[in-house]
Amino acid sequence: MEFLTQDEAIQVDAALLSSKDKFSTRLAIYALRCLKQISQSEDIIIEDIKPEQVQNWVRNDSSFQENIEFDANFDSFFTQLLMASLNPLKKASEAENIPIQNLTVKQLIHWFEQESKQNLEQD
Structure with a gap:
């Protein structure tokens, strides 16, 4: 599974965001992709996913096996992430109703831009 597609990376890079906010946006996009997979495999909505379900998914996904073998705490770290x-993601979905x-990548980027703009105005 890719962290971001080339198109997604271009969209994030073009966003009016600080480096920190671009990183957070990229992470949210990747997390959404992973959470969708967990949601489908567990047949539940994303909002109801529990940490144990994420951890089990990581442990059972072959693409993570090398990381787990290298670092015994990887599944815990990835679950927390x-x-x-x-x-x-919840805030963006509430904003979009x-x-x-x-949620789409475009909507997530827009939400992060709006949050960043609000934060700048408050400072």
């Missing part, structure tokens, strides 16, 4: 990504699994 995906679970933390739920917060901005759609379920998380229906």
